[in-house]
Amino acid sequence: MDFLNVVMQGKKVGATIRRVEDLSEALLHPNIGAIFLLGGNINILPSVVKKVHADNKVLMVHLDMLEGAGKDKAGIHLLARMGLRGLVTTKPNLVKFAKEEGMVVIQRLFVLDSESVKTGIKMAAAVKPNAVEILPATIPHYVIQEMKDALGIPVLGGGLLRTEEDVRTALAKGIDAVSTSLQHLWDINFDE
Template sequence: MEFLTKVMAGRKIGAAIRRVEDIQEAIGHRNINSIFLLGGDINYLPTIIKRVTAAKKVLLAHIDLVEGIGKDRAGLHLLKRMGLQGVVTTKSNLAKAAKEEELIVVQRLFIVDSESIKTAIRVADNIKPHAVEVLPATIPEYVIRDMKKSLGLPVLGGGLLKTESDVQEALEKGIDAITTSLRHLWNII
């Protein structure tokens, strides 16, 4: 699967949504193709999935943060049956099970020191998600370069970006796309 083409539609920004009430704004935004749901509960998912799918956009739910989803294979199977296109998770067992369910998988990795870089690369290489998301997006260029070289996967960046120049700097370092909840950054093409 070509993640940057099929999920991001060649765009550099994905909308990170923390509150279900804000989903319509992302659905209606002309520069947004991918929506990363970072909260809410499973009771709202069927309606959200239908609305996002009808808008011909891609929805990925952060399964560690959405309440009511069984954090196991059965929960992932239910999400697939609901029509969810993909998931974001920090948990490698869930990433692996999601891939087996043929969901799009973004493995979220927190980079805090040199050891976490090695661990992140080892874990992602074992799972082989469709993309990785590094937090914070302000990490050094060599980290992004090493991850891309080792994994051969798209690298998304999230967190600690406030301005358009912050986004440009992250992209210039080699991050392929940004996930952000800041609406003023959604206009960056």
């Protein structure tokens, strides 16, 4: 699967939504193809899935932050039955369950030091997500390259991005795309 074209829809920035009330901004934004939902609960999820799919955008729900869905195989099966096609999680066992349901999965990794890089690579290599998202996005180039070399999948970045320069620097270091809740960063024109 060509993750960057299918999920990110060829865009360099994905919209992170912490509150469902902010969904309409991402749906209307022409630069946004992927929407990362970091919050909400199982009761609102069917309407969110329906809205995002109707606008031909891709919804990735951060399972670890979704209320009301079991963080287990049965919970992921329920989400798949609701029409959810993509998950983000820090938990390797949930990556495995979501892949079994045919979902696209991003494993989120927190990069704190050399050991967290090694552990993240080991976890992701074992469960084979479609992409990894590293936090923060401001890490050194050699870490990004080490992950790409070891995993052979796209590396996304999130966290600690405040300016257009921050986004461009992260991309220049090798990150394939970023996710951010800062709406002014959704406006960056990469065609220049």
